[in-house]
Amino acid sequence: AGLVVSFGEMLIDFVPTVSGVSLAEAPGFLKAPGGAPANVAIAVARLGGRCAFLGKLGDDEFGRMLAAILRDNGVDDSGVTFDAGARTALAFVTLRADGEREFMFYRNPSADMLLTEAELNLDLVRKICSPEGHGGGEGGGALLSYDPNLRLPLWPSAAEAREQILSIWDAADIIKVSDVELEFLTGTDSVEDEVAMRLWRPSLKLLLVTLGEKGCKYYTKDFHGSVESFTVKQVDTTGAGDAFVGALLGKIIEDQSALQDEKKLRELLRFANACGAITTTKKGAIPSLPNISEAMQLMEGA
Ligand code: ATP
Incomplete structure (x- = not known):
């Protein structure tokens, strides 16, 4: 089977024990493990795919807790390093x-921001590039998928965010943006095709724009x-985009021909x-990621 290696941050969200309050008003908080790349890794594994996570955690109780969550969910954590x-x-x-989300x-800086090139577990990357790693599917080869996961408060300025995010564009095979990210990156308030096409590059194999319930x-x-998506009773959208990406990548590494075949795609x-929709029906990201x-x-309307 193919292998997905998810690279980026894993962290703990602290979410209020009651809904609809500001951070200042919240009477208490619950730990909700997350971070988009970690959610994607767990989404792949829960759907039956092979996945490894590459990133850095603090050498503290929370870091060890997060690594255990990866393992408990069937994600290979051999690419996890710990910052002392x-x-x-x-x-x-x-x-x-x-x-509005607040x-x-x-992160000043947190361990995830301190991963160095020397600490990258390149064995995992080599595994994706091996014939075994990409599943030998039609038109095989390693693919790089990118999700900017915009969080403006983490950037010095909007202009810097836009420039740095777009610097990845020419290196990626697959890019997924949300409607909000599309508007931000193009400086428009539209998700029309001609606007999305501004994010197209000839080096891309697939550009995706997620539209929430649409x-x-x-x-x-x-x-x-x-x-179109499916009609569900939405409770909390956290992780919907990550479930969507995990579902996509888990499938595409098994059969890359979907990139050329519109019906398959x-x-x-x-x-x-469907995987994104299910994730919105429960609170939190990881607990609500679907199994197959x-x-x-x-999908079968059962
Ligand atoms: P997030 O940042 O909240 O994880 P996102 O903004 O990256 O998510 P969304 O567009 O919210 O991504 O959701 C991803 C996918 O999940 C959508 O493309 C859609 O297929 C599905 N989805 C999300 N919300 C709903 C909903 N209310 N009903 C049905 N499907 C949904």
């Missing part, structure tokens, strides 16, 4: 009554279109939408 000096990243996050990060749009060099995105039977059930 810096703490595991924390983020206090709330969905206020007005629907973040407060404790599903997603896809762009390749040969075709583009949209795939649409079927795959239907699956990714939950995804199938939603």
Whole structure:
């Protein structure tokens, strides 16, 4: 089977024990392990795929707790390193009554920001590049997928965020942005095709724009279109985008021909939408990521 290696941060979100309050009003907080790349890794594993996480945690109780969560969920943690000096990243996050998310990060710097090139577990990267690692699917080869996961408070300025995020564009094969990120990166308030196409590069194999309850749009060099999502009772959208990406990557490493075959790609995105939709039906990210039977059930309307 193919291997997905997810690279980036894993952290603990602290979320208020009651909903609809500001961070200052919150009477207490619960630990919610997360970080988009870690959520993606767990999404892949829960759907039955092989996944490893590459990143750095603090050599502290929270860091060891997070590594154990990866292992307990079937994610290979051999790419996790621990920083002796810096703490595991924390983020206090709330969905206020007005629907806006409010973040407060404790990363000054946190361990995840201190991973050095020398600490990268290149064996994992070599495994993806091996014939075994990419599953030998049609049109195989290692793929680089990128999700900017914009968090403006982490950047010195909006201009810097835009410039740094776009600097990855030419290196990636697959890019997934949300509707909000599309608007931010293009400086528009539109998710129309002609706006999304501004983020297209000839080096890309697939550009995806997620649209929340409306599903997603896809762009390749040969075709583009949209795939509707499923109707669910939304409780908390945290992790929906990560479930979507995990579902997509787990499938695509098994059969890359979906990148050239629109019918196959649409079927795959239907699956990714279902996984995103399910994730919105429960609180938190990791607890609500679906397994394969939950995804199938939603897709078959059972
Ligand atoms: P987040 O940052 O909240 O993890 P995101 O903004 O990256 O998510 P969304 O567009 O919110 O991503 O959601 C990803 C996918 O999940 C959507 O493309 C859609 O398929 C599915 N989804 C999200 N919300 C809903 C919903 N309310 N109903 C049905 N499907 C949904």
